[in-house]
Amino acid sequence: MIRKTATLMCALVGALAVLSALQGFASADEPGFVAEWSVKPEFDGKKKLRKSISGAACAPVSPPVCAVALDEKQRTQFFTIDGDRIVPGKSMRLLPKELDGAKTGEIDAEGAAYGDGFFYIVGSHGLSRKKAEFNQSSFFLFRFPVDGETGHPEFEFSKKKFAPEIERTDALRGILKGAPDPIGQYAEKPLGEGSGGVNIEGLAYRDGRLYIGLRGPSVGGLSFLRSVNVDALFFNSKPDLDVIELALGSGNGVRDLAAVSDGLIVLSGPVQSKGTYALHHLSLPSLTLSKLADLKMPDKDYKAETVLVLAEGAETVKILIMYDGAKDGGPREYLLTK
Template identity: 30%
Template sequence: MNFSARRFVVLAAAASLCPSALAAELCPPESTTPWSVSAPAFSKADARENISGFVCAPDAPDYCLVVADEGREAAFVSLHEGGLAAIGAPFALPVASHEFDAEGATTDGKFFYIAGSQSVKRRTCEDHPANRVVLRFDVDPARRPPVTIKSTGELWKIIESLPEFAGHAGPNACLGDNSPQRRTDLPGKQGVNIEGVAAKDGRLYFGFRGPAIDGDALLLGVDAKALFEGGAAAPSVARIKVGKKRAIRDLTIADGALLALVGPDDDNLPLNYSVFRIESPYQGSARAAELAALDLDKAPRDKKGEPIKPEAIALLDATPERYRLLVLSDGGEDGAPLVFNIPRRP
């Protein structure tokens, strides 16, 4: 999503801008008060605190898609400076479980896409095939709920075929390095877990929270049309150095660049969240630069008093010096939207 300065006026005070000289410099939000949200009426109340993906149609901030990793619904919202507002009622997703675990949303201007996590269940390591789909439906200028949503399980077949995921896919591929909470008899196997997706140049790029090994996060690219309609998917895998026990938590496109929200891997260590720019080509040992870390010290807390966990990023505006990003978080009511001004160069 990319909105010009003519549509939004950046009101950030100097204190909310992090210096661009140091990559690891903490960037505070423009305001620690989240944007107002008129939330979609999800059938499952927990969905409001588990926002996991957000994207707007190109040049259309009044037509945005929000997904949650609770329940099996998605919803449209409109975006204006300072707030989000629901557009109609949420709509059902065609998945074979009451719990889908949607983890990312993107658009190429023609279609919206929603990615399931492809993972086993976090607490039990129980197999969860309903997560192993990617959904696609038309971008409708009339902003109507989709009549037809196409589903594909081809991504899982691709993942199983690639050597980078050997030993990390399938039953008992428990997340992270530690045993799951309710199955202490099973070891962690750095199981497959997708957290973000972005569309660029006819391809879909999936960012992985797991496996995350030796400081590398994985990025899988496939041909978007082939994934749904058949043909050569031409998969590519990139390894990105993000630091040990860290991985990709979301992806977005900013002026043709691929930006990644990076945070803790599936062992949930208390590490800072950062924004990385990933350089093309997205294969092999891809170059990546840490632009800045997000300062969440004064951000809202969840119901238990714990820090919120950034889960989705979207571009509001870009200048030659900075990206203005909207960040939505797990644990914060309605995503607790906060705005950060991130330097374009480390």
Template identity: 30%
Template sequence: MLRFSMFLFVAMLGASWLPASSSRAEIKTIVGPMPTTGDFDLEKKTRRSLSGVACPVVVDGKHICLVAFDEGAEARTIAINETEYEARKKSIDLGPDDSEMDAEAVAADGAYYYVSGSHADKRDPCKVNEGSHRLVRIAYDPATGLPIRKSDGKLQDVEDGFDITKVLNDNLRGSVGKCLGSEEGGFDIEGMAAYDGRLYFGLRGPTAPDKTAAGGGIAYVFEAGASPSLVTQDNARDPFRIRMAGGRAIRDMASVDGGILLLLGPDDDNRDVGWSIALWKVDEEADREVPVNTIDLGPLDLSGAKRAQCDKEVKPEGMAVLTSHSEGSGEVYRLAIFSDGMCDGGPMVVDAMPTAP
């Protein structure tokens, strides 16, 4: 408890500046890991597996969010701001019972939450997990941010019949069902964002080398039309090729004005390459064959966030935008970062910003 209190105290003083990258961007820790009020009413392993979040509504100064876990097939809601974090126990059943959805990504537009399974094979040993091949759409109340339920408590408007492969080009479709890692090139969704009427899906795998930059890598983002016609037979397009440091791929996404924030971390080879945040200014007219540059917002080092009790490891896999404001020539994004491996996600609040030259 003493170690946690000291970490929280230092973070709140704003003393924990993280080193700037070569682009002179920086990320500042504001507070965290935040203590949790309430509980998810989940067993400990699942509590440590929060892997996706989306926060479309603010109620009484708190962001109402849907969070998903890469264990089981249930979601929950939370309420969070810079000073309070409430975990709620009411289950959002993603079913079917006893399935392993491996939910890795959550997004929201003005009417619906979207929860995506990884669509990946199990890692060890490599075998098919059909339960992860799902994309679930859930209607929510825009006044409360909560899923809309019928009088019997069941979800009123939920859709679970989408086939992601219909929006993949031939190369990505061919990677579905392969083992994870660069040797096999297996398919693995980790991030999703709703932006400008479309859904964008970020992959942890497969990746490709960047032939234009020695040691660089390419991560893929593919897209689908959002509600009401989410996936159709004839709207497959080539994916965007996102340029990044070698060994990294997309671990989560969050939409902002003018683009999508990318949480970047190790690809499916699990190399120790660190974490960072970048801004992708989405251009639907861009040449899909040309790698896309992003704006680096700096490295994300949360290695000191692990607490003595309950936490196993720190793997940032969920990112939610709390606020943003202009500062100098750039935008400052206040973000809640959630980690797989930490109880209840162990959210850290950070400011990410480009630094003027």
């Protein structure tokens, strides 16, 4: 089943009034912007790895404990939030060095989510951008349990040794290939051509389901979410599958997702390398899609690829944006109306 969102709406007059009241928190040229955050100490690794943050999610503990998706290497790294500062912690290897006697590659992680005691990290499930090559390691969804009070794993882990408590599944590959067109039609096709092959860039958890945001394809101004019950992925339960169409505009796709009480926050951006970025609110189950804000990139080489919900009110949502291409994600805080 394919479900269509309502026509993309501009911010309502009432929402504009609330934004006006928040001008003390916003910069003059970017409504909703609050402040840049600091990161101390630095994230692990060389500069290339530190510039590869492509998603993050937090366990709802105090202070929040979060995990990042990195599109380089085979690991995740934890961090906590202290006021307006990100405090990186330990790194954890997600994949063994070998599978079935063959050396594993980079997992190309592009999305992270948290739900019901588990963190989830998902690979791109797409062909390599430059050479359109298949890499088995990027076609996995990982999950691992954490303590409900601390947000940390109770098992031993390191960035060098794989821990058996980390689960993985390749079931999403078949779910994407078997999806109604155009998703199925563009599965495992090159991202850099035409409408863009299927490439996961967003992940969110709500009510026992994972919502998978697709950067590509973009067809007729529409982008797509694929959702599935978690039990079908890890317990072989009967799949309950859904497709949601998002009217994000020609050449735009999903760059990240985050769950809120009444739906999802959608970070949109270009399918290809150049274009604009924006934040949207998708109301569930009504599927009403409304734009919250257009985003300005702090640098021409930055790509907004992470959205974290810091706090949520009846009409407002506090959001943290992080950027692929920025060392340590270059976090920036926004306060917006839903």
